[in-house]
Amino acid sequence: MGTESLTFAVTHRTTLRYSADVSLSYNEVRLRPRDRGLQRTLNFSLVTTPGAVPRSRVDYFGNYVHRVDVAVPHRELNLLVDVVMENGEPRRRRLPEWPAGALAEDSRLEYALPSPRVPLQESTRLLWREWNGEDRSFDAVLATTQRIPAEFKYVRGATTVESSIDDLLAGGAGVCQDFTHLFLALLRGAGWPARYVSGYLGPLGVETVFDGQSHAWVEVCGADGRWVGLDPTQGKYAGAEHLRLAVGRDYGDVAPHHGLFYGKARGLPPEVSVHITKMSHQQVLVVERGSAMHWQQEQQQQGASAGRPRSASTRPSA
Amino acid sequence: MAKRQTTLPATADECVDARGTARKPYRGVLDAVTSDRRGLATIAQATQAWFVDRGVTFGVPAGGSAPIFPFDPIPRVLSPSEWRTIHRAISQRAMALDHFVSDCYGAQRALRNGVVPARLVYSSTGYLRDLVGVGPPRSTWCHVAGIDVVRVDGSFRVLEDNVRVPSGVAYALEARLALESLAPRWFETSAVRRIDDYTKRLRDILQRIAPRPWEAEIVVLTPGPYNAAYYEHKMLAEKMGATLVEGRELIVSEDEVYRLDGEGEVHRVDVIYSRVTCEWLDPLVFQRDSLLGAPGIIEAWRRGYVAIANAPGTGVADDKAIYPYVPAMIRYYLGEEPLFDNVPTYDLSDPVQLAHVVANLAGMVLKPVDASGGYGIHFGRLMGGAERPEFVETIRAAPRQWLAQEEVELSRAVCLRADGELDARAVDLRPFVLLDERPWIFPGGLTRVAANSEELVVNSSQGGGSKDTWVLSR
Numbered sequence A: 001m002g003t004e005s006l007t008f009a010v011t012h013r014t015t016l017r018y019s020a021d022v023s024l025s026y027n028e029v030r031l032r033p034r035d036r037g038l039q040r041t042l043n044f045s046l047v048t049t050p051g052a053v054p055r056s057r058v059d060y061f062g063n064y065v066h067r068v069d070v071a072v073p074h075r076e077l078n079l080l081v082d083v084v085m086e087n088g089e090p091r092r093r094r095l096p097e098w099p100a101g102a103l104a105e106d107s108r109l110e111y112a113l114p115s116p117r118v119p120l121q122e123s124t125r126l127l128w129r130e131w132n133g134e135d136r137s138f139d140a141v142l143a144t145t146q147r148i149p150a151e152f153k154y155v156r157g158a159t160t161v162e163s164s165i166d167d168l169l170a171g172g173a174g175v176c177q178d179f180t181h182l183f184l185a186l187l188r189g190a191g192w193p194a195r196y197v198s199g200y201l202g203p204l205g206v207e208t209v210f211d212g213q214s215h216a217w218v219e220v221c222g223a224d225g226r227w228v229g230l231d232p233t234q235g236k237y238a239g240a241e242h243l244r245l246a247v248g249r250d251y252g253d254v255a256p257h258h259g260l261f262y263g264k265a266r267g268l269p270p271e272v273s274v275h276i277t278k279m280s281h282q283q284v285l286v287v288e289r290g291s292a293m294h295w296q297q298e299q300q301q302q303g304a305s306a307g308r309p310r311s312a313s314t315r316p317s318a
Numbered sequence B: 001m002a003k004r005q006t007t008l009p010a011t012a013d014e015c016v017d018a019r020g021t022a023r024k025p026y027r028g029v030l031d032a033v034t035s036d037r038r039g040l041a042t043i044a045q046a047t048q049a050w051f052v053d054r055g056v057t058f059g060v061p062a063g064g065s066a067p068i069f070p071f072d073p074i075p076r077v078l079s080p081s082e083w084r085t086i087h088r089a090i091s092q093r094a095m096a097l098d099h100f101v102s103d104c105y106g107a108q109r110a111l112r113n114g115v116v117p118a119r120l121v122y123s124s125t126g127y128l129r130d131l132v133g134v135g136p137p138r139s140t141w142c143h144v145a146g147i148d149v150v151r152v153d154g155s156f157r158v159l160e161d162n163v164r165v166p167s168g169v170a171y172a173l174e175a176r177l178a179l180e181s182l183a184p185r186w187f188e189t190s191a192v193r194r195i196d197d198y199t200k201r202l203r204d205i206l207q208r209i210a211p212r213p214w215e216a217e218i219v220v221l222t223p224g225p226y227n228a229a230y231y232e233h234k235m236l237a238e239k240m241g242a243t244l245v246e247g248r249e250l251i252v253s254e255d256e257v258y259r260l261d262g263e264g265e266v267h268r269v270d271v272i273y274s275r276v277t278c279e280w281l282d283p284l285v286f287q288r289d290s291l292l293g294a295p296g297i298i299e300a301w302r303r304g305y306v307a308i309a310n311a312p313g314t315g316v317a318d319d320k321a322i323y324p325y326v327p328a329m330i331r332y333y334l335g336e337e338p339l340f341d342n343v344p345t346y347d348l349s350d351p352v353q354l355a356h357v358v359a360n361l362a363g364m365v366l367k368p369v370d371a372s373g374g375y376g377i378h379f380g381r382l383m384g385g386a387e388r389p390e391f392v393e394t395i396r397a398a399p400r401q402w403l404a405q406e407e408v409e410l411s412r413a414v415c416l417r418a419d420g421e422l423d424a425r426a427v428d429l430r431p432f433v434l435l436d437e438r439p440w441i442f443p444g445g446l447t448r449v450a451a452n453s454e455e456l457v458v459n460s461s462q463g464g465g466s467k468d469t470w471v472l473s474r
Helices: A107-112 A122-132 A138-151 A165-171 A176-189 A281-306 A308-312 B024-035 B037-053 B080-104 B118-122 B169-182 B184-188 B198-208 B230-240 B297-302 B323-334 B351-359 B387-397
Strands: A006-022 A024-029 A040-049 A055-058 A064-070 A074-087 A194-201 A209-212 A214-221 A227-231 A242-248 A257-262 A267-278 B071-078 B144-152 B155-162 B218-221 B243-245 B250-253 B256-260 B266-269 B271-274 B307-309 B345-347 B364-368 B402-406 B412-416 B422-430 B432-435 B439-441 B446-449 B465-471
Touching: A006 A024, A006 A257, A006 A281, A024 A074, A040 A064, A064 A074, A074 A242, A107 A194, A107 B118, A122 A138, A122 A165, A122 A176, A138 A176, A138 A227, A165 A176, A176 A194, A176 A214, A194 A267, A214 A242, A227 A242, B024 B037, B024 B071, B024 B184, B037 B071, B037 B169, B071 B080, B071 B169, B071 B412, B071 B422, B080 B144, B080 B155, B080 B323, B080 B432, B080 B439, B155 B323, B169 B184, B169 B198, B169 B230, B169 B446, B169 B465, B198 B218, B198 B230, B198 B271, B198 B307, B198 B432, B218 B230, B230 B243, B250 B297, B256 B297, B297 B307, B323 B345, B345 B351, B351 B387, B387 B402, B412 B446
Parallel strands: B071 B465, B218 B243, B218 B271, B271 B307
Antiparallel strands: A006 A074, A006 A267, A024 A064, A024 A257, A040 A074, A055 A064, A194 A214, A194 A242, A209 A267, A214 A227, B144 B155, B144 B422, B144 B432, B250 B256, B256 B266, B345 B402, B364 B402, B412 B422, B422 B446, B432 B439, B446 B465
């Protein structure tokens, strides 16, 4: 693969529904990607219906969080995200192992400890030993990346968003979230700091429209402090088509939405759709020109507002 | 006067010396107590009635009303020099803990430098990741701290640090009020320092951290009448001229917090004196199913539109697994030697210490790290032969969940039994520190006594009671 970058347009629609009108809802949304490595966001918008002004902050893990408060009665809340991202093919780096004890006073220790959805238990320790023996090297990490999709079946609907690692081990089937949680437990049990990545999987073919899904994979950190993406669903390094949205210790830290509402209603299952388009060079130019035009408009507006104080000085002086 | 022959219990080492006579600070009051046993009985009854009348309760209402906080009329007395020692040691401790909380949500220097194991902080349920990088007003986190002090073999030690929602101050204040009005003559025997400006000092601190100090609207946030310390929440709100609220009376709009009153009016809130554990404060950020707080409070605090005391996040210093490292924190942050030692304590997530505890289980007390009020405590000494290996398995399976302390014998004070006799019961002392730029501690604190002379735990939740605590000015 060359170093040429790919550009994707993602449209991510979320519809939250309630069984009756709610008078007020508070929502935290993690849907804006942060630029990291070769990935760059060219354009982002979040539009809500009913209308609200999202306010953003950056969370502990470096993810953007938007707070959306809706203070008019509503039975449905739509979140429409349009984002254009550019990503390059990351180098397939090999990571040095952590020497014994080196993590103890390092902040990355946090990613080697159990987290709410990734408990460190005997079952996953045994599984690592069964697959790799006492080998905890990066070779064993890569072998495990390939081993997971070989041993477990990818079956949509086999698990739910709340399923545990034990559910996957018992049922033998799951989706990317389950594979990722299992891989995290295996890595952490073997002393590797590893984090959960949520994002999208872009199409690799030319200009394909993809009725896409959210995807999840793992980033593992070496003793040199570098993070490398590994996809335990596909059994390979994360590539240019792996578009990162958020990172955290496990799914609980990166969930795209959670919210609360006032009212005598139940929350109904949300509807989510993701469309991903790989853009041609021409389309990319349009996006870039679009932002250039926007910039020009801003300049003009600022020029206009700069004129205001002058008009004030036309008052007759006393 | 035949009544003067009353002998004091010899094991009451807080009050009597080796020869069985009252220690100097106790001389005046014990003289008054023992010279008039009938008077003592009357005072005991009267104080009981006083607590019932004023509704001073601790505990969850069962069948309509909450239990009265048991009260022993014979005061606990501390000499001026004992108090100076306690005051200095506790101030030091509270400041170090505050530095630690601030560090955890800042640069984490202590973790980088190996002063406190990073694994304990990162695995603490009190470490709230959403608060990292936030600075509370005036850079204080632990505005109120309650440090439990015990006396073991004649020297003071710290048993526990409470910097999350320390409770008990109202019982100390009530105890004084009761004794002052019902046993005024006892106060003539000794020069007792006053404690009545605590609530004013607390209010001052709350006002100083308010975003609009000139018209600070202060609320006391309580989990509600089903909380054991509800009486205290009510009393503090009253004395401070603040409004007592429950989470459902608060609403957040555009990052400002409002209180809804009964008439449908809304009032902007500047300061929340929160008696709700911070993990329950904001369902949007922490416990998703919590009904005790209000969604959006944390973001309002993060942006500085509302002040909260204690600041959210102090639970990381309240985690019992962190306690063994407090002396190291004192050396690290303050560059001083700790004035009070810990009770010997073992961090069970360290294999070496775990092995030591398992080998010496009979002399250990095991506490769950995230419980308070004396719940879940196990005494190795009291475990049967079959029970011990079973318990060892429990702690081996979840060493991070437990803390082991050597069982120590607490000093004892003279108490009045229900049958009118005197006995000696284990006591501790919880002084309350108010922290702004400098710590302020009211002279005394809450002295807790065990329920009887056999009981080793003094927790109020375990049937223990309290005493008035006197600090003498000379």
